Amino acid sequence: xxxxxxxxxxxxxxxxxxxxxxxxxxxxxxxxxxxxxxxxxxxxxxxxxxxxxxxxxxxxxxxxxxxxxxxxxxxxxxxxxxxxxxxxxxxxxxxxxxxxxxxxxxxxxxxxxxxxxxxxxxxxxxxxxxxxxxxxxxxxxxxxxxxxxxxxxxxxxxxxxxxxxxxxxxxxxxxxxxxxxxxxxxxxxxxxxxxxxxxxxxxxxxxxxxxxxxxxxxxxxxxxxxxxxxxxxxxxxxxxxxxxxxxxxxxxxxxxxxxxxxxxxxxxxxxxxxxxxxxxxxxxxxxxxxxxxxxxxxxxxxxxxxxxxxxxxxxxxxxxxxxxxxxxxxxxxxxxxxxxxxxxxxxxxxxxxxxxxxxxxxxxxxxxxxxxxxxxxxxxxxxxxxxxxxxxxxxxxxxxxxxxxxxxxxxxxxxxxxxxxxxxxxxxxxxxxxxxxxxxxxxxxxxxxxxxxxxxxxxxxxxxxxxxxxxxxxxxxxxxxxxxxxxxxxxxxxxxxxxxxxxxxxxxxxxxxxxxxxxxxxxxxxxxxxxxxxxxxxxxxxxxxxxxxxxxxxxxxxxxxxxxxxxxxxxxxxxxxxxxxxxxxxxxxxxxxxxxxxxxxxxxxxxxxxxxxxxxxxxxxxxxxxxxxxxxxxxxxxxxxxxxxxxxxx
Amino acid sequence: xxxxxxxxxxxxxxxxxxxxxxxxxxxxxxxxxxxxxxxxxxxxxxxxxxxxxxxxxxxxxxxxxxxxxxxxxxxxxxxxxxxxxxxxxxxxxxxxxxxxxx
Numbered sequence: 001x002x003x004x005x006x007x008x009x010x011x012x013x014x015x016x017x018x019x020x021x022x023x024x025x026x027x028x029x030x031x032x033x034x035x036x037x038x039x040x041x042x043x044x045x046x047x048x049x050x051x052x053x054x055x056x057x058x059x060x061x062x063x064x065x066x067x068x069x070x071x072x073x074x075x076x077x078x079x080x081x082x083x084x085x086x087x088x089x090x091x092x093x094x095x096x097x098x099x100x101x102x103x104x105x106x107x108x109x110x111x112x113x114x115x116x117x118x119x120x121x122x123x124x125x126x127x128x129x130x131x132x133x134x135x136x137x138x139x140x141x142x143x144x145x146x147x148x149x150x151x152x153x154x155x156x157x158x159x160x161x162x163x164x165x166x167x168x169x170x171x172x173x174x175x176x177x178x179x180x181x182x183x184x185x186x187x188x189x190x191x192x193x194x195x196x197x198x199x200x201x202x203x204x205x206x207x208x209x210x211x212x213x214x215x216x217x218x219x220x221x222x223x224x225x226x227x228x229x230x231x232x233x234x235x236x237x238x239x240x241x242x243x244x245x246x247x248x249x250x251x252x253x254x255x256x257x258x259x260x261x262x263x264x265x266x267x268x269x270x271x272x273x274x275x276x277x278x279x280x281x282x283x284x285x286x287x288x289x290x291x292x293x294x295x296x297x298x299x300x301x302x303x304x305x306x307x308x309x310x311x312x313x314x315x316x317x318x319x320x321x322x323x324x325x326x327x328x329x330x331x332x333x334x335x336x337x338x339x340x341x342x343x344x345x346x347x348x349x350x351x352x353x354x355x356x357x358x359x360x361x362x363x364x365x366x367x368x369x370x371x372x373x374x375x376x377x378x379x380x381x382x383x384x385x386x387x388x389x390x391x392x393x394x395x396x397x398x399x400x401x402x403x404x405x406x407x408x409x410x411x412x413x414x415x416x417x418x419x420x421x422x423x424x425x426x427x428x429x430x431x432x433x434x435x436x437x438x439x440x441x442x443x444x445x446x447x448x449x450x451x452x453x454x455x456x457x458x459x460x461x462x463x464x465x466x467x468x469x470x471x472x473x474x475x476x477x478x479x480x481x482x483x484x485x486x487x488x489x490x491x492x493x494x495x496x497x498x499x500x501x502x503x504x505x506x507x508x509x510x511x512x513x514x515x516x517x518x519x520x521x522x523x524x525x526x527x528x529x530x531x532x533x534x535x536x537x538x539x540x541x542x543x544x545x546x547x548x549x550x551x552x553x554x555x556x557x558x559x560x561x562x563x564x565x566x567x568x569x570x571x572x573x574x575x576x577x578x579x580x581x582x583x584x585x586x587x588x589x590x591x592x593x594x595x596x597x598x599x600x601x602x603x604x605x606x607x608x609x610x611x612x613x614x615x616x617x618x619x620x621x622x623x624x625x626x627x628x629x630x631x632x633x634x635x636x637x638x639x640x641x642x643x644x645x646x647x648x649x650x
Numbered sequence: 651x652x653x654x655x656x657x658x659x660x661x662x663x664x665x666x667x668x669x670x671x672x673x674x675x676x677x678x679x680x681x682x683x684x685x686x687x688x689x690x691x692x693x694x695x696x697x698x699x700x701x702x703x704x705x706x707x708x709x710x711x712x713x714x715x716x717x718x719x720x721x722x723x724x725x726x727x728x729x730x731x732x733x734x735x736x737x738x739x740x741x742x743x744x745x746x747x748x749x750x751x752x
Contacts, residue, residue, distance in 0.1 A: 001652065003652040003653060003656075004652035004655060004656055007652070007653065007656040008656065008659075011656065011659075011660055011663075015663065015667075018667070022667075026678065027678065030677050030678045031675055031676070031677070031678065032675075032676040032677065032678050033670045033671050033673055033675060033676065034670075034671065035678065036670035036673075037667050037668060037669075037670045037671050040666055040667040040669070040670065041667045043666075044663040044664075044666070044667055047659070047663060048659070048663070051656075051659065117686065118678070119687055120678060123678075198687070198691075200691050200694075200695075201694070201698075202690070202691055202694060205694065266698065267698060267701075267702060267705075410714065411714065412706075412709045412714040412715040412719070413702075413705065413706070413709070413723075415719065416714070416715065416719075417715070417716045417718075417719060419716060420713065420714055420715055420716055420719075423713055424713060424714060466712065469711075469712040469713065470708070470711075470712055473708075473711040473712060493708075
């Protein structure tokens with residue numbers, strides 16, 4: 001299987017290069033036959049990359065420790081579930097996963113377009129896909145081969161990092177990668193549009209589902225990553241502005257900006273240069289994200305160590321970026337649109353303003369992330385900027401973004417009159433002021449929290465107003481009941497209301513972030529059996545201690561009774577786990593999560609005489625971050641459900 | 651064994667890849683294709699303007715734009731949609747003429 005996997009990987013590289021040659025020949029000779037052969041060659045890449053991936057999966061499942069990658073990330077005691085997902089636990093498997101998924105996506109694009117006649121743009125779309133595939137397959141074959149053998153068979157593998165043995169980590173990397181990889185498709189179409197001069201909105205329409213789907217995957221990946229950090233790392237938070245977290249967040253910001261302005265190009269035919277620039281930026285940032293996590297150039301919880309991959313990634317990024325800029329400059333005459341915005345009081349303007357803020361956030365996050373590299377180049381020392389920098393710069397920008405999220409749906413396209421603005425803003429503004437006043441009355445004094453909650457109330461009110469008004473209008477027109485009219489408004493205008501649902505998800509996330517960061521309670525104590533500690537309205541009593549064996553680990557668990565006002569309301573087991581083959585024990589979080597707050601407990605120490613050290617936190621409203629993430633994804637899915645095609649009469 | 655399976659797979663894929671090269675030659679951009687592309691783009695443009703009319707009607711119904719702005723925008727989009735329909739008709743006539751001449 002090692003030989004088969006290795007050969008398949010080399011075969012996939014050969015077929016991706018062959019695809020490029022065939023496609024270029026098709027363009028040069030103006031011959032469709034070569035283009036078709038090139039497409040088939042890309043399907044060949046998908047078949048061979050699947051062969052290589054199946055081989056690697058098989059090697060993990062059969063404990064083939066003669067393979068260096070398998071020996072590094074698995075061992076005999078590892079549960080089968082984690083053995084299968086150890087595939088992408090390290091750098092080599094992750095890159096194979098990238099190439100495999102991109103090859104499948106390319107084959108899917110070919111399949112979806114099978115009834116469409118090939119146009120002048122076709123070879124360029126597939127050329128970009130084949131080129132990207134060739135890059136990743138080259139890395140796998142020449143630089144970081146997952147099928148490399150040790151030359152001997154160790155008795156056991158080194159095992160999977162215990163922190164990665166968590167369901168969140170099973171789904172977080174692949175979803176993030178699916179997002180990164182998915183943006184290759186719209187980028188390929190954008191390049192083809194520029195090369196062939198077809199710069200109307202048709203490339204945006206064709207790739208809309210890919211854009212939103214990739215954005216959904218990126219969102220899921222980021223949310224799952226936050227969840228994993230929260231329940232696994234044990235420091236009590238979910239986002240640390242870690243370079244790799246940032247690397248996924250930056251393309252999320254630019255792709256969010258792109259999704260908004262793509263709507264304007266679809267509707268008004270303007271902002272073509274902007275959209276081309278955004279999709280180029282998003283694709284490059286997706287590659288940069290992969291580079292950051294795989295190069296070991298910055299310190300991160302995801303760090304796989306310096307590997308020598310960096311140079312290759314930098315060359316690929318530079319070529320893509322410079323090539324993209326050149327194409328945009330070359331097609332500037334066709335991309336430039338006269339007319340632009342008619343009024344600053346229009347939905348287009350709010351979209352543009354939201355883009356400016358999203359890009360400012362992306363730039364600030366990018367700058368903070370690469371600052372260690374900049375400082376090293378200038379001063380010779382790596383200076384890291386921590387969460388305070390990111391929080392200080394990004395929090396005000398997020399608040400402005402939240403305000404725009406509320407303002408945008410209230411303003412009509414092209415231009416809005418002051419009278420309309422007054423009418424549409426009145427209720428949400430009153431709702432926001434009432435919410436703000438109520439919060440002050442309840443004792444909320446933290447300025448950022450007060451502003452954030454008030455703005456969240458404003459945005460929520462605009463969404464509710466928008467929906468209620470639409471339902472009212474529909475009822476007036478059709479005489480339907482509120483329920484039926486509500487459902488039909490939601491379903492028939494699902495692109496619009498999918499977007500609103502995403503905004504509602506954002507509101508919930510803001511509520512969760514604000515509550516959990518502004519009003520967090522923390523304490524630490526060492527307890528003997530029978531003793532208790534108090535935090536907020538809770539009392540935690542150390543009642544028992546258990547030791548047991550489970551799968552590939554020995555678990556030491558302190559049984560804690562949770563009391564509120566003297567009444568026992570639950571039990572938490574704070575654990576220390578000793579995994580086979582792991583040098584360090586890990587701390588497992590005990591969590592009691594409600595809609596109001598999370599009770600978060602870790603046990604950093606166990607004394608020789610049976611006493612335990614506990615770190616306890618109460619994180620208000622934190623669960624709303626995960627709920628908000630779910631709502632965002634739901635909104636995204638709603639927005640891309642295709643409408644049933646109307647059949648034309650023969 | 652692995653090498654044999656791989657060689658068989660490669661051979662099969664190469665045959666499949668090369669198969670279109672033995673078919674009749676077709677130019678990459680046939681005139682029909684270019685016309686079809688223009689037709690498609692114009693059709694999309696028309697749909698876009700008709701959708702825009704629906705949207706401004708919705709925005710008037712939900713009170714986001716004034717009656718005056720609604721009339722102005724509706725007229726603008728209707729004019730644009732009519733222009734797109736004219737262009738579509740011209741392209742279709744050209745296509746029919748081209749086919750008759752062909």
